[in-house]
Amino acid sequence: MLEALRESVCRANRMLPAYGLVCLTWGNVSAVDREHSVMFIKPSGLCYEEMRPEDMAAVDLQTGQVLEKGGRRPSVDTEIHLELYRAFPQINSVVHTHSRWATIWAQSGRSIPALGTTHADEFLGEVPCTRAMKAEEIQVNYERNTGRVLAETLRQREVFFSGAALARSHGPFTWGETPQKAVEVAVTLEMVADMAWHTALLCGGTAPHMMDELMNKHFYRKHGKDSYYGQL
Numbered sequence: 110m111l112e113a114l115r116e117s118v119c120r121a122n123r124m125l126p127a128y129g130l131v132c133l134t135w136g137n138v139s140a141v142d143r144e145h146s147v148m149f150i151k152p153s154g155l156c157y158e159e160m161r162p163e164d165m166a167a168v169d170l171q172t173g174q175v176l177e178k179g180g181r182r183p184s185v186d187t188e189i190h191l192e193l194y195r196a197f198p199q200i201n202s203v204v205h206t207h208s209r210w211a212t213i214w215a216q217s218g219r220s221i222p223a224l225g226t227t228h229a230d231e232f233l234g235e236v237p238c239t240r241a242m243k244a245e246e247i248q249v250n251y252e253r254n255t256g257r258v259l260a261e262t263l264r265q266r267e268v269f270f271s272g273a274a275l276a277r278s279h280g281p282f283t284w285g286e287t288p289q290k291a292v293e294v295a296v297t298l299e300m301v302a303d304m305a306w307h308t309a310l311l312c313g314g315t316a317p318h319m320m321d322e323l324m325n326k327h328f329y330r331k332h333g334k335d336s337y338y339g340q341l
């Protein structure tokens with residue numbers, strides 16, 4: 110069970126450069142096994158091509174302690190991932206990248222508006238951008254506070270099993286039921302961010318939001334108890 114999760118986290122990390130979501134080593138995938146209170150996450154600074162399942166760092170979900178002596182050091186973003194798992198028991202895997210278009214929105218400090226059905230098939234309403242962090246939140250426990258500010262933004266809305274948020278002046282975070290799903294959401298987010306920027310440009314700066322009826326139809330036909338998309 111744990112070994113399967115470790116492999117899945119490794120495979121998902123290697124999907125990031127394959128989908129063009131990361132440059133160098135700027136992105137990380139993690140996943141949790143809540144029964145064993147363990148999180149597996151990309152090791153710090155290791156390049157994706159060389160990564161093997163045994164390189165995934167194991168961290169205690171509650172204490173943040175590295176669990177395996179002699180194992181790789183976990184990503185510097187470990188505390189951000191841990192805060193999201195602690196805040197939302199329904200989240201099982203988290204992806205963080207600096208993918209170009211989603212990061213451009215994060216740097217603008219703007220949430221990504223719902224402009225069309227590509228967006229609404231995955232996200233209900235805008236993809237929110239957090240508030241700016243305070244100086245003291247940056248100076249002490251920076252990574253933990255980044256996670257807390259993300260959680261603060263997400264508590265104001267319904268958190269679905271998969272979704273996304275932008276850390277202001279930083280970049281996107283996505284999550285899902287499995288590492289593969291969380292990566293898929295990151296791919297969709299990047300596509301949606303790219304389209305939203307170009308749509309806004311074409312409209313002279315501000316694009317019209319899609320109709321609520323159309324947004325709800327597309328989101329709920331794929332998500333929730335009344336969904337009817339895909340095979341049974």
Ligand SMILES: [Zn+2]
Pocket residue numbers: 205206207279280
């Ligand atoms: Zn980052």
